[in-house]
Amino acid sequence: MRRQIQAALATAVLSAAALVPASAAHAASRCNDPVPPPSCVGEPPESTDDSPVGTVTFTNLGTAVRATGWALDPDGGPLQVRVAIDGTIVGGTTANLPNGTKNNGYDVTVALPTMPGDHHVVVSVANWPDGTTPVALNRVLGFTDVSVALPGPTDLQLSAGVHSLWFNWTDNATTETGFYLSISWDQTVWNDKGQPSRVQRSNTWFLPANPGTGPMSHFVDGFPENTYYLASVYAVQDGGIRSRAATGNVRTTE
Numbered sequence: 001m002r003r004q005i006q007a008a009l010a011t012a013v014l015s016a017a018a019l020v021p022a023s024a025a026h027a028a029s030r031c032n033d034p035v036p037p038p039s040c041v042g043e044p045p046e047s048t049d050d051s052p053v054g055t056v057t058f059t060n061l062g063t064a065v066r067a068t069g070w071a072l073d074p075d076g077g078p079l080q081v082r083v084a085i086d087g088t089i090v091g092g093t094t095a096n097l098p099n100g101t102k103n104n105g106y107d108v109t110v111a112l113p114t115m116p117g118d119h120h121v122v123v124s125v126a127n128w129p130d131g132t133t134p135v136a137l138n139r140v141l142g143f144t145d146v147s148v149a150l151p152g153p154t155d156l157q158l159s160a161g162v163h164s165l166w167f168n169w170t171d172n173a174t175t176e177t178g179f180y181l182s183i184s185w186d187q188t189v190w191n192d193k194g195q196p197s198r199v200q201r202s203n204t205w206f207l208p209a210n211p212g213t214g215p216m217s218h219f220v221d222g223f224p225e226n227t228y229y230l231a232s233v234y235a236v237q238d239g240g241i242r243s244r245a246a247t248g249n250v251r252t253t254e
Helices: 002-019
Strands: 057-060 064-072 080-085 088-094 097-099 102-111 117-125 139-148 154-160 164-171 178-190 196-208 214-221 228-237 246-251
Touching (some): 064 117, 080 102, 154 246, 164 178
Antiparallel strands (some): 154 164, 178 196, 228 246
16 A cells, blocks of 8 residues: 555656646746847946037128037037028038137028018037937027018109199019008198197008019199198018108198
């Protein structure tokens, strides 16, 4: 009986051993998988790449904008400076001009758009990578908004009859939506007691845009005789943009 029990135990131990896979003690590593488990990933190497630094000063030249300053990166150089207007890169230069004891200065001038209105100017400098990751970002050195004026009318000429006024001027704009022409004058009025007083009067007309540029004219009638008139005309564009005004004066005849 004892021999039978010992034989049964031996058979059970052998059967249990047979259930354990032979390869369990030598399982393949998953650290070379495309996406290894967290246990295989150590601390990422620390980046030593530094972002560039620098300065910028803007000068509005009327039809262009100038940017001057310096730019450097501890990792190398010289650096590339870029100028963007309204989100589009329109110019650039290399920061390699003398700047004290260093050669990291820059001086770049770019033309402004011809479209009147405000334009956003941004100067940035490109990073000089040192080969480590993550790579440092480029840096914006500064920005400004520059206004481009709508060209105004010139050569306003006035002439008058007894009750009529003629206006002639030169249109210099190509994007205007129209012109405002205004006159003002002092007029004598009498009260019910026959006493005179002077009252300022004015009138304004909106005139549609002239295709292209060139001469424009306007005629009005029905105004007091022997009266001194001040006149002005200026161009306008959508968005509340207006040009400088051309002015003049004239007197109606008796």
